[in-house]
Amino acid sequence: MHLAHLRLRDFRNYARLDVDFAPGFHLLLGDNAQGKTNILEAVYLMATLRSFRGVGSAQMIRQGAKGYFVGGKVVGQGEAEIKMYWSVAERNLSLNGRTVKKLAEYLGTLRTVVFCTEDLQLIKGTGRVRRRFLDLLLSQTQPGYLGLLQRYAHTLRSRNALLKQRSLDEVALEGFSRELVAVGTEITRQRREIVPRISPLARLAYRRISNDAEELRIEYLPSVKKDFAVELAQSRARERSQRMTVVGPHRDELQLELNVRSAAQFGSEGQKRSVAIALKMAQAEYLTGLHGSAPLLLIDDVMGELDVKRRSGFLPLLEQVHRSRGQVFMTCTEENWPRELGLELHRWRVHAGALKA
Amino acid sequence: MPLPSSIAALTAALSKLPGIGPRSAERIALHLVQSESGAVSQLADAIVAARVKVHLCTTCGALTEISPCEICASPRRDASLVCVVERPVDILSVDKGGTFHGKFHVLGGKISPLDGVEPEDLRIAELEARLQAEPIQELIIALGTDVEGDATSYYLAKRLARAGLKITRIAHGLPAGTGLEFADELTLSRALEGRRELS
Ligand SMILES: Nc1ncnc2c1ncn2[C@@H]1O[C@H](COP(=O)(O)OP(=O)(O)OP(=O)(O)O)[C@@H](O)[C@H]1O
Ligand SMILES: [Mg+2]
Ligand SMILES: [Zn+2]
Numbered sequence: 001m002h003l004a005h006l007r008l009r010d011f012r013n014y015a016r017l018d019v020d021f022a023p024g025f026h027l028l029l030g031d032n033a034q035g036k037t038n039i040l041e042a043v044y045l046m047a048t049l050r051s052f053r054g055v056g057s058a059q060m061i062r063q064g065a066k067g068y069f070v071g072g073k074v075v076g077q078g079e080a081e082i083k084m085y086w087s088v089a090e091r092n093l094s095l096n097g098r099t100v101k102k103l104a105e106y107l108g109t110l111r112t113v114v115f116c117t118e119d120l121q122l123i124k125g126t127g128r129v130r131r132r133f134l135d136l137l138l139s140q141t142q143p144g145y146l147g148l149l150q151r152y153a154h155t156l157r158s159r160n161a162l163l164k165q166r167s168l169d170e171v172a173l174e175g176f177s178r179e180l181v182a183v184g185t186e187i188t189r190q191r192r193e194i195v196p197r198i199s200p201l202a203r204l205a206y207r208r209i210s211n212d213a214e215e216l217r218i219e220y221l222p223s224v225k226k227d228f229a230v231e232l233a234q235s236r237a238r239e240r241s242q243r244m245t246v247v248g249p250h251r252d253e254l255q256l257e258l259n260v261r262s263a264a265q266f267g268s269e270g271q272k273r274s275v276a277i278a279l280k281m282a283q284a285e286y287l288t289g290l291h292g293s294a295p296l297l298l299i300d301d302v303m304g305e306l307d308v309k310r311r312s313g314f315l316p317l318l319e320q321v322h323r324s325r326g327q328v329f330m331t332c333t334e335e336n337w338p339r340e341l342g343l344e345l346h347r348w349r350v351h352a353g354a355l356k357a
Numbered sequence: 358m359p360l361p362s363s364i365a366a367l368t369a370a371l372s373k374l375p376g377i378g379p380r381s382a383e384r385i386a387l388h389l390v391q392s393e394s395g396a397v398s399q400l401a402d403a404i405v406a407a408r409v410k411v412h413l414c415t416t417c418g419a420l421t422e423i424s425p426c427e428i429c430a431s432p433r434r435d436a437s438l439v440c441v442v443e444r445p446v447d448i449l450s451v452d453k454g455g456t457f458h459g460k461f462h463v464l465g466g467k468i469s470p471l472d473g474v475e476p477e478d479l480r481i482a483e484l485e486a487r488l489q490a491e492p493i494q495e496l497i498i499a500l501g502t503d504v505e506g507d508a509t510s511y512y513l514a515k516r517l518a519r520a521g522l523k524i525t526r527i528a529h530g531l532p533a534g535t536g537l538e539f540a541d542e543l544t545l546s547r548a549l550e551g552r553r554e555l556s
Binding site: 089151154155157158159161162165169171172174175176178179 | 378468469470471475476504505507508509510511512515516
């Protein structure tokens with residue numbers, strides 16, 4: 001799959017942009033603050049309807065403009081035309097000229113994996129970051145997972161609101177508990193299934209890119225050990241004192257260990273960075289295996305920070321993308337773009353919200 | 358030149374109506390002030406008359422001009438069967454199906470902790486009174502399949518359970534969500550389930 005055309009209107013620092021991209025390897029070169037990352041952000045937005053910078057849509061509207069437009073043509077098995085418009089008052093998403101009514105029918109049109117400096121939060125950040133990693137992977141691969149997740153979040157918020165009321169209506173609470181258990185159990189099941197699938201991929205990727213001989217181990221530590229209904233009932237005393245739901249998939253953890261020691265606590269900075277990249281490579285390889293073609297790789301500033309050994313660990317993945325006529329977009333400032341990548345490169349100069357070949 | 362203040366006031370009032378944004382509100386206001394005044398008076402009278410005449414049926418909570426409403430008063434309706442819905446308008450959509458010949462009860466909402474709607478805010482006590490007074494043998498709960506609809510259905514089944522009363526549930530309607538909010542699942546692919554007994 002590849003993005004054959006990208007069209008931006010009033011997106012970040014791009015007033016208007018129309019550009020064609022061939023399959024293959026694209027280097028986005030330019031000084032700081034010229035709009036390199038913004039391109040990756042727009043591509044990722046089309047794939048996931050979110051910014052990988054974790055900001056809302058309002059921030060992506062070009063300063064002074066009313067709304068942004070992001071559109072593109074995706075060429076894979078067939079062709080798909082994506083159009084997104086977002087303003088405070090109006091938003092629209094269409095696929096091949098038809099308004100998208102169900103996200104499940106849209107997600108998957110464009111698949112991407114992003115590598116960026118924020119990935120370090122996968123190791124350093126709270127469990128929320130790691131749960132989001134799992135959730136994104138599951139939303140990309142399991143139809144209906146996103147719906148489950150949103151229903152769970154809504155039920156959880158409702159239930160917590162009930163727990164905060166002065167007088168607790170036990171029957172009403174039970175109504176929401178049942179819902180939480182039904183949806184939460186399914187989320188736990190899907191997370192439990194996917195972790196062993198990506199864990200060996202991450203271990204191999206880590207071995208390829210790291211300089212040390214340590215073993216990366218990923219383990220799923222669900223909050224619910226066996227039976228959500230039973231464990232929820234057992235937590236009532238703690239719920240009552242903390243006035244919130246204390247067991248459930250919102251408390252799951254994904255444990256990352258190097259030689260049986262927590263990567264967050266004992267890993268060096270370089271090791272943490274390698275673990276983050278290994279997780280993302282595992283994600284890309286998992287998606288490739290599942291769909292038979294590689295996702296678009298969006299690599300932001302990451303390569304420059306890596307030494308030659310780590311970079312060369314990347315090569316098999318890049319070659320895989322190349323073979324399946326996929327695409328890689330990589331941002332670099334001039335000085336540090338990795339010259340050893342001998343693949344045919346398309347070089348783009350990014351300057352003040354414009355792209356030049 | 359800014360618009361006269363009476364037009365601005367009308368626009369503001371109109372834009373409070375459901376489904377009418379500021380732009381349409383202004384268009385309607387401009388249309389009204391340039392319309393023939395008889396037509397505008399008729400519209401104003403119709404609005405006031407409807408508001409004065411229509412109220413909730415004291416029995417079932419439907420919108421009606423007479424109380425009890427036509428359905429509650431009808432001898433041709435099966436009085437042993439009552440369908441519980443969220444809003445008055447839901448009566449229309451259930452009734453349109455043509456297969457239901459019982460009576461109705463409008464709850465006036467769903468238990469929704471996030472909106473501060475508690476069981477006491479709903480017409481549940483009225484329903485309990487009807488269970489005492491009427492020969493009701495079966496309640497069919499027809500609430501949406503969103504989280505609140507499910508939780509409220511369960512709540513009703515628990516609170517209203519009594520000997521000789523069957524309580525069943527049919528899925529009715531889809532979770533609201535017409536405006537597309539990115540990264541929000543719009544409709545949960547829950548097939549319309551058959552009527553099943555709640556335990
Ligand atoms: N909403 C917006 N409206 C207008 N300009 C914006 C908006 N958001 C960001 N920018 C501008 O975009 C530029 C940053 O773009 P981007 O993050 O893509 O830079 P970059 O080329 O990746 O730089 P670096 O090499 O430092 O990472 C800045 O000039 C910033 O002011
Ligand atoms: Mg950047
Ligand atoms: Zn009535």
